Amino acid sequence: xxxxxxxxxxxxxxxxxxxxxxxxxxxxxxxxxxxxxxxxxxxxxxxxxxxxxxxxxxxxxxxxxxxxxxxxxxxxxxxxxxxxxxxxxxxxxxxxxxxxxxxxxxxxxxxxxxxxxxxxxxxxxxxxxxxxxxxxxxxxxxxxxxxxxxxxxxxxxxxxxxxxxxxxxxxxxxxxxxxxxxxxxxxxxxxxxxxxxxxxxxxxxxxxxxxxxxxxxxxxxxxxxxxxxxxxxxxxxxxxxxxxxxxxxxxxx
Amino acid sequence: xxxxxxxxxxxxxxxxxxxxxxxxxxxxxxxxxxxxxxxxxxxxxxxxxxxxxxxxxxxxxxxxxxxxxxxxxxxxxxxxxxxxxxxxxxxxxxxxxxxxxxxxxxxxxxxxxxxxxxxxxxxxxxxxxxxxxxxxxxxxxxxxxxxxxxxxxxxxxxxxxxxxxxxxxxxxxxxxxxxxxxxxxxxxxxxxxxxxxxxxxxxxxxxxxxxxxxxxxxxxxxxxxxxxxxxxxxxxxxxxxxxxxxxxxxxxxxxxxxxxxxxxxxxxxxxxxxxxxxxxxxxxx
Numbered sequence: 073x074x075x076x077x078x079x080x081x082x083x084x085x086x087x088x089x090x091x092x093x094x095x096x097x098x099x100x101x102x103x104x105x106x107x108x109x110x111x112x113x114x115x116x117x118x119x120x121x122x123x124x125x126x127x128x129x130x131x132x133x134x135x136x137x138x139x140x141x142x143x144x145x146x147x148x149x150x151x152x153x154x155x156x157x158x159x160x161x162x163x164x165x166x167x168x169x170x171x172x173x174x175x176x177x178x179x180x181x182x183x184x185x186x187x188x189x190x191x192x193x194x195x196x197x198x199x200x201x202x203x204x205x206x207x208x209x210x211x212x213x214x215x216x217x218x219x220x221x222x223x224x225x226x227x228x229x230x231x232x233x234x235x236x237x238x239x240x241x242x243x244x245x246x247x248x249x250x251x252x253x254x255x256x257x258x259x260x261x262x263x264x265x266x267x268x269x270x271x272x273x274x275x276x277x278x279x280x281x282x283x284x285x286x287x288x289x290x291x292x293x294x295x296x297x298x299x300x301x302x303x304x305x306x307x308x309x310x311x312x313x314x315x316x317x318x319x320x321x322x323x324x325x
Numbered sequence: 326x327x328x329x330x331x332x333x334x335x336x337x338x339x340x341x342x343x344x345x346x347x348x349x350x351x352x353x354x355x356x357x358x359x360x361x362x363x364x365x366x367x368x369x370x371x372x373x374x375x376x377x378x379x380x381x382x383x384x385x386x387x388x389x390x391x392x393x394x395x396x397x398x399x400x401x402x403x404x405x406x407x408x409x410x411x412x413x414x415x416x417x418x419x420x421x422x423x424x425x426x427x428x429x430x431x432x433x434x435x436x437x438x439x440x441x442x443x444x445x446x447x448x449x450x451x452x453x454x455x456x457x458x459x460x461x462x463x464x465x466x467x468x469x470x471x472x473x474x475x476x477x478x479x480x481x482x483x484x485x486x487x488x489x490x491x492x493x494x495x496x497x498x499x500x501x502x503x504x505x506x507x508x509x510x511x512x513x514x515x516x517x518x519x520x521x522x523x524x525x526x527x528x529x530x531x532x533x534x535x536x537x538x539x540x541x542x543x544x545x546x547x548x549x550x551x552x553x554x555x556x557x558x559x560x561x562x563x564x565x566x567x568x569x570x571x572x573x574x575x576x577x578x579x580x581x582x583x584x585x586x587x588x589x590x591x592x593x594x595x596x597x598x599x600x601x602x603x604x605x606x607x608x609x610x
Contacts, residue, residue, distance in 0.1 A: 092510065092535035109569075236532050237557065238360040262532065264373055264559040265363030288566075289534050291333070295565030299340040299376060 073304050077294065078113040078312035079106075081205075081232050081256050081282030084136060085119035085129075095119070096286045099136045099143065106142070109290040111283075113142045115173055115315065121148035122177050122210060126157050134169035144319060146173040146205055151183045152193045163200065167324035173203040173230075179211030187223035198227045201321045203254070209233035209284075214242050221250050228318065230280055232256035238263040240270075247274045254318070256282035257310065261296035267310070268301050276306035280315045332577050333568040340561065341378025345578060346598055347564065348585030349374075351473060351503050351528040351552025352384030352411075354403055358391070365556040367403045371410045377560035380582065380601045381589070382411055384555070385443035385473070389416035393424055404438040409600050412592060414443035414473050419451030419458045429464055440592040441470035441499075446482035448475070453487040466495040471588060473501040473526070478509030485512040492520040499588055501526045501550060510536050517544035524584070528552040531566035538571050546576035550585055 084096045096102045099116075106114060116137060121129030126148035137143040147166065150157040159165070166172070174197065178185045187194070197204065206212045206220075206229055221227065229252060231243065236259055246253045247270075257279055260266045270279060281297065283290040297307055335342045355365050364373055365387075374382065386399035400413035415428055432439060442461055446453050453474060465472055474491075476483045485506050492500055505525045506513035517525045517540070525548055530536050540549055553563045567577055586598075594600075 092533055092539065094535060236529055238362060240361045240363075259532070262558050262562050263363065264553075264556050265369070266559070269363040285534075287534055288532050289569035291565035291569035292531070292562045293565070295336060295561045295568065296559050298337055299561050301376075 073307070075298065075307055075311040077111045077281055078115070078315045079111050079283050079285065079290070080115045080230060080280045080315050081207075081258055082114045082116050082285050083119050083287075084116060085132070087119050088123040091287075093286050099140060103140070103142070105285065105290070109294070111290060113144070113312070113315075115144045115146060115319075117146040117148070117175055117205075121175065122180055126150050126177075126181065127155065130157065130171075134165075134171065137170055140170075143170070144173070145169060145171040146175045147171045148175045148177060148181075149190075150181060151189045152191065154183075158193060163196075163324045166202075172319045172322050172324075173205055175205045175207065176212065177207075177210050178216060179213075185212070185216045185220045194224050194227065198224055198252075200323045201228050201318075202324075203318050203322075204229045205256075206231050207233045208235055208239075209287075214239075217246070221246060221253070225250055226252055228252040228254075228321075230254045230256050230318075232258070232282060233284055234259040236262050238266060240266070243270075244273070247278055253278070254314065255279050257297065258282045258284040258288055258293050261293040267296065271302050271306055276302065276309040277314055279310045280318070281311050332574045336561075336564055336568060340376055343378070345378070345581055346380035346601060347378055347551060347560065347581045348589070349379050349382040349553050349555055349560070350501060350550045350585050350588075351526050352382035352555040353387050353390075354384050354411075354556065355387045355399065357387050360557075362556050367407050367411070370556050371407055373555070373560060374410060377564060379560055380598055381585075381593070382555055383414060383440055383471075383473070383589070384411060385414040385416050390418070390443070390445050390448070393418055393421050396424055397428055401435055401438050408437065412440050412589070413438050414441055414471070415439045417442050417444050417458055417461050418449050419446070419455050420449055422457055425458070425461060429460065432464070436592075440589065441465055442472045444472065444474045444483065446475060446487070447477055447480050450482060452482045454490050462491065462495050462498065466497045469497045469499070469591070471499045471501060471592075473503050476502040476504055476506045476513070478506050478512070485509050485516060488516055488523065489520075492516065492523050496520075496522055498522060500524065501552075503552065504529050505536075505540070510539060511543075514540050514543040517548040523548075524588075525549045526552045527563065527567075527580070528554045528558065531563050534566075534570075537567065541570075541572050541576055546572065546579040547584060549580045550588075551580050551582075
């Protein structure tokens with residue numbers, strides 16, 4: 073079967089420290105890579121949102137993806153009432169800039185991920201069904217994820233970059249307890265039988281395809297999914313259907 | 326595979342490529358305390374192998390590495406249950422010289438099981454160069470065996486420095502740097518280039534894009550072996566990474582099977598791959 077891929081986890085921009093991987097320096101490089109690998113759509117963030125300033129990084133991302141129909145963006149959050157990220161017209165600006173999801177980097181940006189810090193703002197994010205991406209590779213800890221979801225149990229979130237070694241003992245209780253929790257597949261696909269067991273226990277609707285390009289190879293998660301021992305319907309949901317559904321459900325107006 | 330079809334297209338089309346078997350030189354088996362592994366039983370691993378065209382996994386059972394009271398019996402039992410799928414590395418735990426002495430004494434009773442030894446020095450906290458494991462190195466050197474070492478950057482037990490010392494001292498041993506001194510990638514590539522008996526191994530390397538390309542550039546694809554830590558990592562996931570890396574299909578064939586086939590030749594029956602093709606026919610039939 074020919075799967076349509078919508079990648080939930082792609083970054084552009086050059087990191088502060090030189091890495092082994094060749095970064096996707098700009099949207100042109102990203103689109104060329106997507107064409108080469110057969111990825112149709114992508115949910116993108118900019119490395120400057122993490123390494124530099126979320127304010128400037130968000131703006132850079134919005135400018136970079138402007139006019140690109142195959143790309144959607146993720147903005148990085150900072151706590152309300154401290155910096156200038158969450159402004160009164162925040163959601164309207166998201167809509168104008170094709171931003172359909174949010175990211176947080178609490179350790180790097182020195183804040184806590186809970187109700188004391190985010191108050192009613194994350195209630196509104198919850199009500200608007202805006203997915204919050206929590207990357208375990210970028211200094212979000214498991215206790216922080218558990219604390220966040222205890223405070224905002226209906227939040228739509230995508231836990232990304234799980235780590236190479238299986239973490240099902242962390243993820244399964246969250247999937248069991250919180251219906252808005254989804255798992256990004258770039259590292260889940262790494263565990264032999266990881267995708268299959270999660271589909272069996274929780275259904276394919278809880279997994280979204282992701283590659284972590286350019287830090288990891290796009291073909292890894294792709295080849296695993298293409299030959300996974302799940303139904304073609306489930307493969308299509310994971311490859312793009314689930315993320316399409318989440319994006320369509322976002323209310324920004 | 327059609328002559329004009331790339332390995333990438335062929336693996337995406339079928340999941341395995343008959344004329345490009347995959348030799349997995351770094352495997353384990355059985356449960357692990359720190360994670361839940363969905364497919365860690367030998368029969369489940371064998372099934373996964375079929376789906377990705379994996380000709381063999383050379384492994385060391387988790388129990389043999391972590392539980393001295395079980396030891397290498399776990400390896401022997403598994404290989405003898407599935408002789409057309411697996412060969413084993415005899416586990417070495419330097420904390421138990423009595424177990425080592427017993428295993429060395431018994432080693433020759435299992436030519437159908439073992440291809441050499443496996444060290445997990447970081448976990449056992451006994452350096453590769455420690456006097457307690459010297460007899461293992463001498464034994465392996467005399468018999469020209471393969472030794473898979475867990476290697477990690479910055480380690481005082483199995484870092485690049487310890488590998489260099491062992492490589493120079495025991496030139497008849499073929500040293501497989503499991504995880505390729507993870508993090509100290511440049512030093513790993515230098516070791517593979519400098520010592521003819523040292524190979525890079527790709528378990529937990531392939532989730533860092535760019536490292537493999539550097540290895541091919543600096544050490545050459547002839548010095549790189551495919552591995553997955555199976556039952557940890559999915560074969561298609563790691564195969565996909567090799568397919569996505571910038572290199573030729575000729576390089577990929579070196580990594581997937583040519584290098585390992587050469588190293589394993591003294592330890593496997595000549596008709597090993599023919600057996601694999603029979604297995605494939607049974608599965609697809």
